Amino acid sequence: MTQKVLSGSRNVAIVGPYSSGKTTLLESLLFVTGAISRKGKIEDGNTVGDATPEARNHKMTVEVNAACTKYGGIHFNFIDCPGSVELLQETYNALIGVDAAIVVCEPDPTRMLTLAPLFQFLDTWEIPHLLWINKMDRPSGTYSDVLTAIKEVSTRPLVLHQYPIRQGQDLVGFIDLISEQAYHYHAGAAADPVPLPETLRQEEHQARSDMLETLADFDDHLLEELLEEIEPPQEEIVSDIKLELGADLIVPVGFGIATEDYGVRPLLDALVRETPDPDATWQRRGEGISVDLPLAQVLKTYYSPQGGKLSLVRVWQGTLTDGESLNGERMGGLYQLMGQQQISLSQAGAGSIVGVARLDSAQTGDTLTIGEDSVEPLPRAEELAPVYALAVVPENRRDEVKLSGALGKLLEEDPALHWEQHGDTHEVILLGQGDMHLQLAIERLQRKYTLPMTTHLPQVRYRETIRRAQDSVHGRYKHQTGGHGQFGDVYLSIYPLERGAGFHFEDTIVGGVIPKQYIPSVEAGVQEYLVQGPLGFPVVDVAVTLTNGSYHSVDSSEQAFKQAARIAMQRGMPNCEPVLxxxxxxxxxxxxxxxxxxxxxxxxxxxxxxxxxxxxxxxxxxxxxxxxxxxxxxxxxxxxxxxxxxxxxxxxxxxxxxxxxxxxxxxxxxxxxxxxx
The missing domain is CATH 3.30.70.240 (Alpha-Beta Plaits)
Structure with missing residues (x-):
């Protein structure tokens, strides 16, 4: 019988624009909940997340990081996601496996537009999400201005959890809009309750009224209470927030200062009481799936020089046991992840996010099940189309033989990367989402596979064609050596075709002046020439007709007629007004x-x-x-x-x-x- 999802867990992604403080927030969440005894810093390169050399070199999240902790009786799996727009594929792939997301942003009204792609993806997939405004000690506008700017990019209405208390420019506390209790922050400890400041009473009352009116848009009973001026119980307000958040109808909003742990405990409290559990997520995501088998999905693929391949997997249904086979491949280990640390597990129940080792054929987004049974695949995030490319060349030419294998593994880790080899330019092209994206790939090639590379912009694949026709162009190849010689003699007519027509060849030979067995060689010689025309580029939209010629019964050969055709093309094409x-x-x-x-x-x-x-x-x-x-x-x-x-x-x-x-x-x-x- 399929095991029921454990309601005592939550899988939460931390997302947001670059530099909003996501990794710092993760560090604070782990510290406040006791998962770590000391907070790391980005500048010191000692955080739980961002532990790879590339992340620490660039001081930014460059791939998905997983970490776990416990709070309020709930086991949390936090997934810290890249914020760079060039690394959004990583974020999207991870988001499809979580129960909720924390969208982190800075209090700068001019930058709220950067949230738009994230909000769009979250709402398309109906992923519940809360907004957490970080760095409230460094606002670039009033709280009201910040909220107004967010409303312009969010497709869901905002529901404020808190109202800020300031002394001058300093954030010193908050008012909980559900309980109407004021709190003052304290470094290293939970905020203390304090009397609600009289100077903020009117603003707090308006903010709370706005919150309740927004919730009442989805709850007729609450609307009746407000119309009759009945104060709704706190339990009803929390229940409404949980219900509407779980349906992705609202966006609760909190704030704080992650470096000081301010606002982090209220955020955790909101995650415990308001976010949907894994069972609710599976009921929504797995609707219509009736297979009574364990189901899991790959959210991220890692390769390390020492440990090999590791798949970050969301267990949707059933239980995974170490040593079992997934999609016909035996697991090489089952792990709970804490940044780079791997903690061995014997089992992983439904609702877990775990690492599974050495599933060689599993790709990011794949659906996994026990044994070799095939099941209908779960939906996966759409792959972003590449928008930037670089030609890559190994610094050592002897490394060319291992480049394709290394690129294959690189693409498994990062599905937003693509590579191809251009036949006419002979360049290996790496494609992705931007210059930073590709530079990170180049750095990984050197670190993981000892493949230092040089790069340049790819050559544009220019073509050439002709503007005018040329009739009866003569080409003769005659070469005499000891024994049999070589003889081929042709007359070609060359003329342009309409754009996009390609290449066309025909012959009008009559009377056997050229034997039929040599005519394909003439066509081959023409096509060999067209690989590089008079301007130096492949020729397109050209037709050639073989009209006449002669042969020698002893010295003629296929090779001789091929050479004769090339000679005719070399003579005729420059006179056809070639155009680039x-x-x-x-x-x-x-x-x-x-x-x-x-x-x-x-x-x-x-x-x-x-x-x-x-x-x-x-x-x-x-x-x-x-x-x-x-x-x-x-x-x-x-x-x-x-x-x-x-x-x-x-x-x-x-x-x-x-x-x-x-x-x-x-x-x-x-x-x-x-x-x-």
């Missing part, structure tokens, strides 16, 4: 509408063509701008787009067509190509 073509991409840029004008200028400034813009479906206050942009101008566009949009703008692209390169750019492109070759 560049790839043009169709782009759809998503951007807050306050930045739409900037994006229109961005497209025009990169030789682009604006096709139009409209409201982005499902994204309030966002526009979707469509246009054509040359691939050469797209290479670094994400860097400028993020600079123009506080880091939140993004785009999707696809190859659309080839177009002639402007005359003023041709010489520069040809010179660069000559230097590269």
């Amino acid at each position: 073509l560049e790839p043009i991409t169709a782009v759809d840029i998503s951007v807050p509408n306050s930045f739409t004008a900037n994006v229109l200028r961005l497209i025009s400034g990169r030789r682009g063509q604006i096709l139009g813009y409209a409201e982005k479906p499902g994204w309030s206050g966002w526009d979707l701008v469509s246009g054509y942009i040359p691939e050469a101008e797209l290479q670094t566009m994400i860097l400028e787009l993020r600079s123009l949009t506080l880091g939140v703008g993004f785009f999707q692209w696809r190859f659309d067509h080839l177009s002639p390169v402007p005359d003023k750019l041709i010489n520069r492109i040809l010179t660069t190509a000559d230097a590269a070759s």
